[in-house]
Amino acid sequence: MLADQPFLRIPGPTPVPPSVQRAMNQPMIGHRDQETKDLLHRIKPKLKPVFGTDQDILMIAGSGTGGLETAVVNAVRPGDEVLVIVTGAFGDRFAQICTEYDITMHRIDVEWGEAAEPETVETYLKQHPEIKAVFATFCETSTGVLNPVYELSQVIKQQSDALFIVDGVSAIAGAEMKMDDWGIDILVTGSQKAMMLPPGLTFATVSERAWDVIENNKRPSFYFDLTKYRDQLENDSTPFTPAISLLFGLEQVLSLIETEGLGAVYNRHLTMMNMTRAAFKELGIPLLTSDKAASPTVTAIAPTDFDPEALRKVLKNEFNLTVAGGQKHLKGQIFRIGHMGYCSPADMLQTIGIIEVALNKIGKPIELGSGTRAAQEILLGGS
Amino acid sequence: MLADQPFLRIPGPTPVPPSVQRAMNQPMIGHRDQETKDLLHRIKPKLKPVFGTDQDILMIAGSGTGGLETAVVNAVRPGDEVLVIVTGAFGDRFAQICTEYDITMHRIDVEWGEAAEPETVETYLKQHPEIKAVFATFCETSTGVLNPVYELSQVIKQQSDALFIVDGVSAIAGAEMKMDDWGIDILVTGSQKAMMLPPGLTFATVSERAWDVIENNKRPSFYFDLTKYRDQLENDSTPFTPAISLLFGLEQVLSLIETEGLGAVYNRHLTMMNMTRAAFKELGIPLLTSDKAASPTVTAIAPTDFDPEALRKVLKNEFNLTVAGGQKHLKGQIFRIGHMGYCSPADMLQTIGIIEVALNKIGKPIELGSGTRAAQEILLGGS
Numbered sequence: 001m002l003a004d005q006p007f008l009r010i011p012g013p014t015p016v017p018p019s020v021q022r023a024m025n026q027p028m029i030g031h032r033d034q035e036t037k038d039l040l041h042r043i044k045p046k047l048k049p050v051f052g053t054d055q056d057i058l059m060i061a062g063s064g065t066g067g068l069e070t071a072v073v074n075a076v077r078p079g080d081e082v083l084v085i086v087t088g089a090f091g092d093r094f095a096q097i098c099t100e101y102d103i104t105m106h107r108i109d110v111e112w113g114e115a116a117e118p119e120t121v122e123t124y125l126k127q128h129p130e131i132k133a134v135f136a137t138f139c140e141t142s143t144g145v146l147n148p149v150y151e152l153s154q155v156i157k158q159q160s161d162a163l164f165i166v167d168g169v170s171a172i173a174g175a176e177m178k179m180d181d182w183g184i185d186i187l188v189t190g191s192q193k194a195m196m197l198p199p200g201l202t203f204a205t206v207s208e209r210a211w212d213v214i215e216n217n218k219r220p221s222f223y224f225d226l227t228k229y230r231d232q233l234e235n236d237s238t239p240f241t242p243a244i245s246l247l248f249g250l251e252q253v254l255s256l257i258e259t260e261g262l263g264a265v266y267n268r269h270l271t272m273m274n275m276t277r278a279a280f281k282e283l284g285i286p287l288l289t290s291d292k293a294a295s296p297t298v299t300a301i302a303p304t305d306f307d308p309e310a311l312r313k314v315l316k317n318e319f320n321l322t323v324a325g326g327q328k329h330l331k332g333q334i335f336r337i338g339h340m341g342y343c344s345p346a347d348m349l350q351t352i353g354i355i356e357v358a359l360n361k362i363g364k365p366i367e368l369g370s371g372t373r374a375a376q377e378i379l380l381g382g383s
Numbered sequence: 384m385l386a387d388q389p390f391l392r393i394p395g396p397t398p399v400p401p402s403v404q405r406a407m408n409q410p411m412i413g414h415r416d417q418e419t420k421d422l423l424h425r426i427k428p429k430l431k432p433v434f435g436t437d438q439d440i441l442m443i444a445g446s447g448t449g450g451l452e453t454a455v456v457n458a459v460r461p462g463d464e465v466l467v468i469v470t471g472a473f474g475d476r477f478a479q480i481c482t483e484y485d486i487t488m489h490r491i492d493v494e495w496g497e498a499a500e501p502e503t504v505e506t507y508l509k510q511h512p513e514i515k516a517v518f519a520t521f522c523e524t525s526t527g528v529l530n531p532v533y534e535l536s537q538v539i540k541q542q543s544d545a546l547f548i549v550d551g552v553s554a555i556a557g558a559e560m561k562m563d564d565w566g567i568d569i570l571v572t573g574s575q576k577a578m579m580l581p582p583g584l585t586f587a588t589v590s591e592r593a594w595d596v597i598e599n600n601k602r603p604s605f606y607f608d609l610t611k612y613r614d615q616l617e618n619d620s621t622p623f624t625p626a627i628s629l630l631f632g633l634e635q636v637l638s639l640i641e642t643e644g645l646g647a648v649y650n651r652h653l654t655m656m657n658m659t660r661a662a663f664k665e666l667g668i669p670l671l672t673s674d675k676a677a678s679p680t681v682t683a684i685a686p687t688d689f690d691p692e693a694l695r696k697v698l699k700n701e702f703n704l705t706v707a708g709g710q711k712h713l714k715g716q717i718f719r720i721g722h723m724g725y726c727s728p729a730d731m732l733q734t735i736g737i738i739e740v741a742l743n744k745i746g747k748p749i750e751l752g753s754g755t756r757a758a759q760e761i762l763l764g765g766s
Contacts (some may be wrong), residue, residue: 013411013627025404028396030579030705061583062445063623064604100605127718152644194623198411200626201442220603222483223449240446241575243583244396245407245628258675305396312669 001320009351011141011298011338012193016249020196022340023252024245031244037236039141040272041249045234049205049262051159051168052178057205058318060227061243064169064190065093067202070224071135071165071186072097074206074214080132081106083124083162085116085152089142089327090167094135101220106131112330113143115293118151125159132164139171139295142327142334146175153183163210170192172203173257174269174297174340186212191246193271194297194340202244206230240242253281269296269373272339272348275378276328279371285360288334297340300326306364308335313352314358320324322353345379392734393707394524394553394721395576396680399632403579403725406635407628413700413752414627421617422630427616429637430586432645433597434551434570440588441612442633444626447552447573448476451587453607454518455480455549457589459598463515466545469577472525472710473550477518482595484603489514495713496683498676501534508542514544522554522678525710526671527719529678532675536566546593552576555586556640557652557723565738568593573627577652577680577723579636584629589613598735615623654681655722655731658761662735662754666742671717677753680723683709690748691718699742704737728762 006335008015012058016024029035046059060066072094076082078227081104084095093180100103109122110116116136125131134156139146149166156164163185168177172187192199206214211230219225228239258300259263266352273296280301288300307331308325315321324336339348354370359366391398392640399407412418430440436506443449455477459465470493491507493499496510496752508514517539522529532549539547551560555570562570568590575582587609589597594613602608611622640648655717656679663670671683672683684691691708693714698704709717710756722731735754742749 006412008411008413010413010416013414013624015411015629021408024407028391028575030391030393030707031390031396032707033393033705060445062449062606063625064445065623066445069604069606085628099499100608101603119577183596191623192411192627198626199414199624199629200629212614221452222480223445223452224606235469240448241396242446243581244575244627245399245581270441322416324413324415333391 001318003282005320007321007351009011009338010322010339011336012190013199014193014338014341014343016198017196017256017342020249020252026248028032029244031238031241036242038232039251040236040238041245041276041326043251043254044236046258047209049130050173050257051205053180053205055205055207056230056233057203058233058240059247060202060204061200061240062129062202063199063200066224067169067190067204068094068167069097069134070202070226072203073219073221074217074226075133075163075165075210076101076103077213077217081105081128081130081132082135083108083131085121085134086110086114087114087116087135087137087143087147087319088140089143090140090169091137091246094137094167102142109172113145113288114164115145116147117150117202118148118155121152122155122159125156125162127181129160131160131162133165133228135165139297141298142169142301142330144288144295144298145293146171149184150182157183168286170297170340171295175295176266178207186310196341197246200243201250266296268344269340271345271379272296272298272343274372275336275345275375276339276347276352278374278378282374283366283371285362298336298338300336302334306362307361308332308361311358314361315354317362319354319358321351349375357377363365386703390702390705390734391703392721393705394719394723395573396574396582397721397724397726400579400639400725401579401641403632403635407630407632412627414624415623419499419625419627422634423619423621426630426637427619429641433556433640434588436588437562438588438590439613441587441609441616442621442625442630443612444583444589445585447585449607450552450573450587451477451550451596451705452480452589453474453552453585453609454571455484455603456602456607457600457609458516458548458569460484460548460596461483463487464511464513465516465518466511466514468504468517468519469493469692470497470499470526470528470530471495471523473523473552474520477520477550492594496528498528499530499535501531501538504535505538505542506538507598508545512543514543514545518548520550522552522558522680524681525713527678527683528672529554532564532567534540540566546656549621553680554678554728556648558678559649562588563646570683571658572726577581579585579639580629580632583626584633598659611760619701644681646654651727652723654728655679656682657724658728658731658758659720659722659735660763661757665757666749668755681719683717683719685717689742689745691715692746694718694741695743701744702737702741704734732758744750
């Protein structure tokens with residue numbers, strides 16, 4: 001095994017492109033100096049299309065979970081009732097945060113591996129008109145499901161005035177997002193997924209109607225108070241010292257996305273999803289999710305006749321290829337391949353090729369090359 | 384002016400050493416993989432001497448202010464009364480956070496530029512035995528004061544059972560800190576000061592008696608819940624995705640500190656402080672703080688016969704040297720030189736040399752070389 005050739009194919013953190021790495025190596029600058037203002041001024045407009053919004057994208061130093069908590073503490077007023085749609089571990093995290101804050105929470109649990117159904121949400125909201133905010137996960141990282149947030153938004157808007165708050169952590173910059181057109185009120189994400197940066201930066205953006213709620217909210221947080229970030233960003237600044245090296249990298253990420261074209265970025269992710277799914281179908285190894293529910297950024301595989309942990313061990317030890325295991329009750333039941341950010345169809349051919357060899361090594365005899373060929377056919381077909 | 388030679392001499396963010404920059408360029412790793420566990424396992428013991436404690440140092444992705452809020456939400460129970468000692472902008476930030484949380488707050492305001500007096504705190508605590516926590520700032524970045532936290536701790540311990548909570552943001556790894564011996568209960572700091580890293584990581588460490596309080600506290604925070612970080616770090620992990628590139632850098636920072644020797648690091652900072660102070664005394668330009676109150680990491684200069692903003696402008700535009708201005712009511716009244724982290728006595732000779740030239744340019748005629756010579760004499764004398 002070549003020592004210095006790690007393959008990181010988990011659903012985040014993801015590999016950092018060399019040019020982004022170089023951008024992060026720029027000499028440190030003062031966070032109150034003109035250089036930082038200029039940097040934020042350049043970044044601001046380029047972030048908006050990635051989120052599909054005309055609103056400013058606010059940047060907070062912290063993990064994605066900090067972003068989820070930010071959404072909760074800003075948008076939910078004491079006494080408000082909320083609905084959390086849980087399709088996996090990260091929907092559950094929204095619920096945990098609401099619990100921590102003693103919020104009156106309704107919860108729709110969807111079987112892990114399936115997407116939320118708009119009809120279920122519609123019926124629930126009809127019965128509970130008092131609900132003031134609905135929380136959902138766009139890509140549920142733990143299962144590889146892409147929830148239909150546009151359709152969910154439509155039924156929410158029809159039934160109530162509730163805010164629609166979406167965790168976009170492992171989707172934004174990998175899956176199409178039209179926040180304004182789709183009627184999403186608060187959208188948060190993290191840096192270490194399709195945004196191609198190291199972890200440590202979380203993003204939040206807010207609709208006009210959500211700002212109205214936030215303005216009238218007594219927030220029990222100082223650091224996560226979004227009004228501070230909004231007011232400062234209007235002057236190309238931040239309320240607290242920003243993660244400057246990540247901002248250096250972010251500018252280059254946005255330049256890479258602009259060069260490739262956002263539509264091409266989304267298509268690349270769809271191609272990688274289709275390649276991965278075609279390969280495992282060809283190999284006769286079950287996928288956790290349906291085609292309809294599948295996320296372009298991560299694919300979960302649920303084998304029935306071999307131990308996914310045995311496969312992961314061989315991939316890691318013999319090929320330096322890291323794929324993710326299952327979380328919570330799916331631990332030991334599935335493995336997950338991240339195909340987002342700095343990852344190409346060519347990388348997926350390599351990943352699938354390695355997995356085919358490793359499957360034979362763990363005593364799961366498959367026809368070598370058959371999965372790869374199925375993926376190649378997708379790539380050749382251009383879909 | 385050489386284009387690619389910036390001099391960043393503000394009290395944070397500070398320059399990042401080349402070897403630390405290189406360490407941060409390591410390929411990304413999975414936050415739940417063995418590599419991250421191994422990294423945290425190596426970092427843990429090496430952090431302890433820097434904080435002067437046997438306790439684990441908890442690491443949170445976020446700005447220093449996130450660390451301050453973490454201390455407040457974990458240590459203060461609803462209904463508790465606290466005392467905040469305010470000696471400048473960052474003491475005031477502790478107070479702002481307490482205000483945000485509707486905490487019953489007592490406040491001792493010290494004139495900016497002076498250090499807190501233990502006697503005043505002693506008298507106050509005698510009159511207010513109900514106070515459950517005392518907040519102080521070790522180095523007050525806005526004035527260059529190093530508050531006498533050991534002496535403060537002694538009077539607090541004599542008068543009450545109150546927890547003593549210290550903001551070490553612009554001091555830790557630059558000024559001697561013996562958390563355990565000095566009886567500090569919670570100590571927080573940030574990455575972008577004497578810790579020689581980019582901003583984005585905040586550190587917190589907690590005494591046994593403070594853990595007892597925290598255990599019995601209902602915290603209104605999910606992300607900043609220190610018990611989660613403690614429980615995970617015991618298994619060399621973190622509750623949420625850590626700022627991995629900063630952890631890569633941190634390991635190298637700790638190696639640099641170990642190589643130089645912590646005592647030598649502290650002496651280097653004292654030498655830089657003494658050089659800076661000697662230079663401005665020789666130039667007849669007043670310092671904001673007394674020798675006794677001075678911090679080894681940042682020096683504030685309070686000129687009476689020239690505009691510090693005019694000096695900062697020439698330094699920036701003609702020499703690419705950034706020093707900080709004053710904050711709040713000291714804006715336009717002072718300038719501040721950061722001498723911490725990746726900064727040497729040789730750098731201070733350069734900084735002082737440039738400032739002497741710039742002073743003449745703005746019409747403040749001083750004898751060229753006289754301040755430099757005073758600094759050199761300190762360096763030659765080894766103090």
